[in-house]
Amino acid sequence: MEQSKIVILDGQRTNPGDLSWAPLKALGELTVYPTSSQEQLVERIGENEIVVLDKPVITREILEACPRLKLITLFATGFNNIDVEAARELGVTVCNAPGYSSNAVSQLAAALLLEICSQVGKHNAAIHSGAWTDNAYFCKAAPGMMEIAGKTVGIIGYGGIGQAFGKIMKAMGARLLVYSRHFHPELEDDNTTYVNLKELYARSDIISLHCPVNADSRGMIDAAAIGKMKDGVILINTSRGALIVEEDVAAALRSGKLRALGQDAFTVEPIRPDNPLLSTPNTFLTPHVGWAPKETRRRLLEIVAENIRCFQAGEPQNVVNP
Secondary structure, three states: OOOEEEEEOOOOOOOOOOOOOHHHHOOEEEEEOOOOOHHHHHHHHOOOOEEEEOOOOEOHHHHHOOOOOOEEEEOOOOOOOEOHHHHHHOOOEEEOOOOOOHHHHHHHHHHHHHHHHHOHHHHHHHHHHOOOOOOOOOOOOOOOOOOOOOOEEEEEOOOHHHHHHHHHHHHOOOEEEEEOOOOOHHHOEOOEEEOOHHHHHHHOOEEEEOOOOOOOOOOOEOHHHHHOOOOOEEEEEOOOHHHEOHHHHHHHHHHOOEEEEEEOOOOOOOOOOOOHHHHOOOEEEOOOOOOOOHHHHHHHHHHHHHHHHHHHOOOOOOEOOO
16 A cells, blocks of 8 residues: 655654654655745645644645645644634545643643742742851741642633643642533532632632633633732633733733733743733743643654544544544
8 A cells, every 4th residue: 555645844843853753654654844934835745645733824725735635633732723624625634632731731830830839949049049048047938938728729721631730739739610611510529610700710819721712712811800800819821822911911910910920821932022921020931831741742743643543544533623
């Protein structure tokens, strides 16, 4: 049987050199590009039947210019960079990689929250600067430390990542309020309750975002939403930058309405030097690294390989445009 022709358009992010492409090489004739510009996409897709990508935008025009293309499978769970309706019309299957990063992203969300509550970085800096050595007391605690136990944590989006983060919070003694598009009564317990957004905003000491960006969620954390929250709430966002209105969140941090922000994704990436969060107090920012542990990226590569294998067998999985 003739081998499939497979092209990876932007492999550098998923595999900067510490993983093997062998699982994909076993499935066809593989070409790997570290990155690709939008202008290069049609030429690089060319005669390939299978395209693997993360960030390139696949428009109707690109799809129409690549008639041999049969499968797009993403190094990602989100697929808003693909015109899935056009792909369906043109007979191109689109598959994503759900669930690969639940452990890593929930771990980072917890790390950001713990940094805010325990201020490990600030205390480490105090030791290395000599501030503790010159102190008269046996300890030098930064102001603002806080216990998570006994606090109410609002989780917006209760899929795999939200549930994984919730388990960490419950293990630390927190109570959970959950808002999700889908209600699963079997996930409620003595410390987990589904509520509407209004109630979640009003009751939560900590709010963590674990939902996709869509017409309903884009910019959901704006001045109006923040006005419904408790004074001094902590906001964690390891999902997508577009879920928040950065100017409104920055203003709330400056006024003290928000106690602190932990964030891993931004409206424009890489972050622009004029992003208001860069000059705002009590911000703890990471450069979109929640998905980046080696184990996580290996799992992602394996899911993509299995997507291709199932498609070749006539039983596609993880299809987002059936």
